[in-house]
Amino acid sequence: MAHLSYVFIIELLGTMAFAVSGAFSAMEKKLDVFGVVVIAFVTAIGGGTIRDVLIGNLPVTWMRDIIAPSVILATAVVAILYRNIFHNLPKTLFLFDSLGLGLFTITGIQKGLDAGIHPAICVALGTITGCFGGVIRDLLLREIPVLFHKEFYASACIVGGVVYFLLLYVVSAPVAQTVAIVVVCALRLLAARFNWRLPAV
Known part of the structure; x- marks a missing residue:
């Protein structure tokens, strides 16, 4: 039960982080209030859907539980109301996006494990959960999705997923999940700091 509670907390935090990321992306594009809320929703639920x-x-998770939509709406409203305290929107967006990426990667992996799916496919599911809300957000905002042209993104999810499964042999699941989240976030931040990129074609 404690394990399930910890996973629920991870999912809740990831939902909030991606809702903030979506809201800030929309505000950068000068969308109206409705547009900001819609982009926040899409970013937070896209990958999980x-x-x-x-x-x-099915029905998908957010349609069976009012908690997630309520959290997204509340988070988007708070982001709108307190946007002026963040003096550097791009940096704030990047930090919340990185946090959401790490949290949702682990959420996706756990959902795959609960469904009895092979660990390798679970890593792919974690990557999809972490990345594709951002992909849909970027497409709606007429941007090239960050997944396809920026620093480590999907790669960070894959590395974090592999670390998670390796750690499961030596530590408890909550500890492995926490370390994997930190690995994903750290890789994304370090990639931005030192300009690590995959080769362009």
Whole structure:
């Protein structure tokens, strides 16, 4: 039960982080209040929706539980009301996006494990959960998705997923999940700091 509670907390924090990321992205584009809320929703639920459809978890999670939509709406409203305290929107967006990436990667992996899916596919599900809300957000905002042209993004999710499964042999699941989240976030931040990129074609 404690394990399930910890996973729930991870998912809740990830939802909040991506809702903030989506809201700030929309505010950068000068969208109206409705547009900001819509982009916050899409960013927060996009990856999880695709994951749930792929594993047959229907209706998808956010449609069966009012908690997630309520949290997204509340987070978007707070982001709008307190946007002026963040003097550097791009940096704030990047930090929340990195945090959401790490949190949702682990959420996706755990959903795959609960469905009895092979660990390698679970890593792919974690990557989808972490990345594709941002992909949909960027497409709606007429940007090239960060997944396809920026520093480590999907790669960070994959490394974090592999670290998680390796750690499961020596530590408890909550500890492995926490370390994996830190690995994903740290890789994203370090990649930005030192300009690590995959080779362009």
